[in-house]
Amino acid sequence: MTLFEALGFQWDRAAVPKDIPRYSLERVSFRFHKMLPEFVWDAGVLEGNPFTFPEVKTLLDGITVGGRRISDQEQILNLVESSKLLLKLVRSGQFCLDKQTFVHLHGLVARNEALEWGHFRGEGDECNYTPDVGLGEQGRYTPLPTVKGGANLDAAFSRGLAALNDEVPDAFEKGAAFFLFGALQQFFFDGNKRTSRFMMNGVLMSHGIDAISIPAAKAQVFNEKMIRFYLKRDATEMVRFLVDCHPEARQTPEPAPGLPPAPSDSHADE
Template structure:
């Protein structure tokens, strides 16, 4: 791990300790935070993937109202991402170890009603990533690559949760096991790992898309995961500050 990250991780852990001390949070506080985070997480992850719905429009769709002039696919992407978050939350509350089945189910949530044939299924052709130098795994190697990913995860318990989550995201995106929806699935997977470690979700902001893509490329191609880990850590810290501000305990 990049040693320059250590002060940031220590600051995050100090904020997390404050939040842990405040638990259990009031029910109304938890509910309002959950709704806000679901909207922001869904909007930003979909926007990074090219969805044109604004944050307010995303909130409207989550409330069950259609937005005029927008593609049906974009509406599905919002509702699907919500369902994927609900699945992630269920897994966080269980002792079940990460598995290929979980990853496939997250992807199935992301693409259901959009491409049911591909939803939850590993790709059967080779692909390229637009605008990136990363070369995804050959489709014939996907079963072995995904099995290796799970094996790596099972041996990575000694890492700081944020470092482990960032590395899991990098390794998943480098494999790129699905024909579509890898980014959204990978960011959900990242947050599943963070939340199982007791941290809040790290919401990568749409306005940070270029920095995020560059950091991911540097990790996948150059082997330097420091910038991506820092970006994830700063996103998790931002969410922690949101919790602490509501509780009046942030500095």
């Protein structure tokens, strides 16, 4: 099975820059810690959370914010706690691109928000509900069904992870691909994109690359591009978008009009 078959989507591998700056683990961890309020606020905006940036900073200071729904506040606090967990794992050298880390982070990201959290769909009590992703006027995207025991999702995860480890040595490309893999396969009932972005940033920081945050100002663009990703299974546009969101990555020029794209290896929410 090829890389693209294992993941369920394709992308133009030439779209990934090879000269993204790398730093020490201490340097990238410090930046992530310093940017934590912004990262949490950006992630909240992508979920439609109404908390403002000052309110997020207030929560980080341990002060509650009046006039906000408890569920909105809990979502922000979950993002804070999962960010801190990610930072701890990276700093200690314990971050690993594996199922155990994936479900551990999800247990904080989607706590009291998802139908179940901290395990794949089908591995808990709920075995009949399969979530789908709304694509607006384009309809809905439905992932693999939820089945008792979750063997189908576990097998899909194992195939995809093995392909990434075997065929994608570049950390930026691997992290970006894992984010889109998790978003497409919908391993959890909710919180898939958030958790998969944490895993992406764990891969990046573990290799000395600054973490990526999707700016709140680009939320609409992000959603539009993700819809096209779900529809076409081509991740080239999203990979370029993630490169553009990185603080120091230089974007690879798009092909000139009328010219075919650079050769690629094969076929590309919540």
